[in-house]
Amino acid sequence: MNSTFQGVTSQEYKYGFVTDIEADSVAPGLNEEVIRFISAKKGEPEWLLNFRLKAYRHWLTLAEPGWAKVQYPTPDFQKIVYYSAPRPKKAQYASMDEVDPELKRTFEKLGVPIHEQEALAGVAVDVVFDSVSVTTTYKEKLAAVGIIFCSFSEAVKTHPDLVKRYLGSVVPPTDNFYAALNSAVFTDGSFVFIPKGVACPMDLSTYFRINNQESGQFERTLIVAEEGASVSYLEGCTAPQFDTNQLHAAVVELVALDHASIKYSTVQNWYAGDKDGKGGIFNFVTKRGLCKGKGSHISWTQVETGSAITWKYPSCVLLGDDSIGEFYSVALTNHKQQADTGTKMIHIGRNTKSTIISKGISAGDSSNSYRGLVKVQPKAEGARNFSQCDSMLIGHTCSASTFPTLDVQNRSARIEHEATTSKIGEEQLFYFQQRGIPAEEAVSMIINGFCKDVFRELPMEFAVEATKLLSLKLEGSVG
């Protein structure tokens, strides 16, 4: 190789600080007592405790899934802390002034627009810190149009009927190993409810952060859009730098009724471990949207740049006739990162459509796999799918794989899948350089060009952040 591809250096993780807040934690380990403790601590009703216990008992019968193209030591589930809450000075913050100053500094370092003036920028923010929701801004304004945007625990208290109706309706507690674990031990998360006919007036946003070295993050997000409602929801993730692995096993459920639309965007930058693969988050997430109603629309956009291991398949169940599912993904891996990510589009209703655009970028010694399923059930007349899965390799010690599956049981379906693998060619880089553009900037420009079909699905400020993040993550890989 020429000098352009030499020496992969480590870009320091910008969010690798630890916030020293005395946590209200339970001892490591998992058993029914811990689950009862979590449930009691959160003052949950009996049905929710039973939901947890049922999930836990089922989880005990399951084995960890082994089919993904990732290798990692099995987490010791008895060494994980399943509850870790930043201890509040009061039970509830009356205003931002009462939030622990240290915590606020954390958010400032995170760049979370938690201050009122930043909230005025138009983003309503829920912050989930080691699985416990700290504050939700803009609540009143949203409440005025009937929108509920609050922490999951709060929703359990204030809108138990809604939570009970929809919790587990898309991802049943028995769905898979990590969904079952999450259902048993989730501590908090976000809840969004957009009533009939309401278009949410602003983007809703949640920042997730893992802070405790031994803690797992098990947040639960539930978003329901009633008939004709629409919402755009953004999620950002960071975690401090530890040389041990932390487990993140979230569940996200989306429900869209007739003609409702949910757009869910993620920029995931959990700590990825150092360049030798030490430390980093195990990101084992189950995300699924149910297009329950006629003409409903669910769109997933993800920019996955962090985590040591990513195992994540945001999916759409297209139950309603004429419903639409979309998946736009950029997954970047560097150093020793491993990602196995993709989507499932299950066509059940008539005239359902789905689009999959996946861009995988592998650098360093990383492994990056796209895994997808497009399934057309026998009654799904007129189903349409288009998939485009492109991989780009930077350097010669990484790998890129694609595992798409097309399972078609209806002849009226029209399913197309295309995939390419390319590299940032020496000739391309040289062409840029000959026009006076340095290699680093050339790579950044080529990568952004490669990802542009996905970036244009992101809200503007996220797109800018994503662009910067990719350049940051690849710094030193080329040049």
Next chain:
Amino acid sequence: MTVAAPSSLLADLLSGPRPTEWEAPRLAAEARLAGRELPTPRDKGWQYTDLASLSRTPFTPAPEATADISGDLLPEMVGTRQVFVNGRYAPHASCVSALPPGLRFLPLTLASEACHCLGTLAPETARSPFEDLNTARFEDGALILVPKNLRATLPLHLLFVTRVEHPSAVFPRVLIRLEAGAELSLVEEHTGQGPYLTCPVVEIQVGEGAILRHERIQRDHATAVHMTTLRATVAQGGQYHSRTLTFGARLSRQEPSVRLAEGAEATLDGLALLGDGQVADTHSFLHHAEPHGTSHQLHTCVVDGQARAVFNGQIRVAPDAQGTDAQQKSRNLLLSGTARVDTEPQLEIYADDVKCTHGAAVGQLDPDEIFYLQSRGLDLEAARNLLTYGFAADLLERIPVASLRRALRRLVLARTHASALGDLA
């Protein structure tokens, strides 16, 4: 899902006498099979192909038989033909008077070289039990040796015929070795009558710069089951071009695996034309083990009735295999409301300087094309049939043997109900 009853198939078939020669590999195969069951849909690679019906059928080794092959003769290959009936050499049906000097094309049991070749030509990959079953019990098979720089002008015809009345199993075996610079075209055909299980195993070694063109035609009986394992290794600069055409058998599976050395080239095309309740499964593995290899794979399925087509095409590009160019395409046409296609391309790429593309499409005929033909005076049914024929027959155009090409076109015309449109063949 049907839960497969504990299979007695493997044990039943192994209970008969062991053929005399090749004792060591046979014993090894038997040892691997001991206590093994047939794969079930829970096993990786078998999710879509249920063998439960197979394990319920009491197969026994096929008895000796004779067959009339006059309908299967191809004029270009009258003097380069070897025929096997029920797994045994049929000398009276065979004729090799036109073989070029030096080229060896003969039954394994008559070939001294075969002792050394068995199991050594191609690298071993994960074995299916059907391959082990073949090794343990094959009666005979064909050996093809093409010496260095010999370019055989006439194609060879290798015909496996099975005639049985009761459920019986046959195990055709083929060993092919092309030395450096050799060139050969081979037509391998499987046909028959009755409720049989055939488990062919084909081992191929293509030497440096050698070229093998391999047409593989499966026209087994509608009640038969066909399970092929094919392993090929292609040395530096060699070429292996194969086309597998699946028309028959109620249940069939092709498992080709090809390893490419530096600068080697492979084509692994397939056509499955399925109707009624047929299930045809292809699990292919293309291994770009060294730099600058080229591979092309076009897999076409036309599925009618309640038939089901399965395609799993794995391509692996090894870390050193820079400059690899791999192209794969899976095209599928569903003709009925109950037909089903499962297609899984799998690309694993460990080298950065590669050009790999794969595509998969499932759908119906293009309404614009149907309309175009209608506007030229064809009725709807004729237009559909013609387009269906075109979709399937595309792959036949490059078959080098003219009489075979015509015969297969006629077969495809009949199967796509397009015969009425005149003699397009």
Next chain:
Amino acid sequence: MLSIKNLTASINGTPVLKGIDLEIKAGEIHAIMGPNGSGKSTLGKVLVGHPAYEVTGGTVTFEGKNLFDLEPDVRARAGLFMGFQHPIEVPGVSNAAFLRLAYNKKAEAEGRDELDPLEFDDFIHEKIKLVSMKEAFLDRSLNEGFSGGEKKRNEILQMAVLEPKLAILDELDSGLDIDALRVLGDAVNKLMRPDHALLVITHFPRILETIRPQFVHVLSGGRILKQGGPGLAIELEERGYDWVVEEAAPGGHR
């Protein structure tokens, strides 16, 4: 401006340039001609720093600086430009964004103001007329799906944007019809200034009817076998290259 002394270079260990000497002064137009495989394109690529070639000997100075001390992008910003025979396609990167970045990088290096997208829009609007290119090409991905002629227009558009001191044009006429060749040739002539210089690499002499060189060098087997004035190009047009090679062979000249 450019001074090449006894330059040797190889690719994958095979020598391609076997001792080149060449002086180019401001205001001059030079043509390098020669049969296929003579090393013409290699010379251009070595000058702009293509990573596939290894410089094995000799020196090249550009405006007094040792060229081989500079990265390819630094050479470009110093005023060295190469119009490629086969410009590479870059999917996803818009032509306009690429041109603006290239322009601004040079502006930054020279301490001039960078142009924002709107200002650049006006700027490029003028430049694009010069090469008779359709505006729509600005929004397309860089060279992706461009015809051979469109790619060449785009190369000259980049030259117009960057205004290089020394432009090396490699086989500009390949893929161009006669009208397009005249348009681009005229554009190149308009861009030529007294303090600039041109090095035209070509197999066929027809481009030299529009871009008229004062100096013609015949390259073969990695060496310059013959040098002359404009008349040499005409002679080559009529007689081909063989006679030059034969003439040079027996005496072992150079």
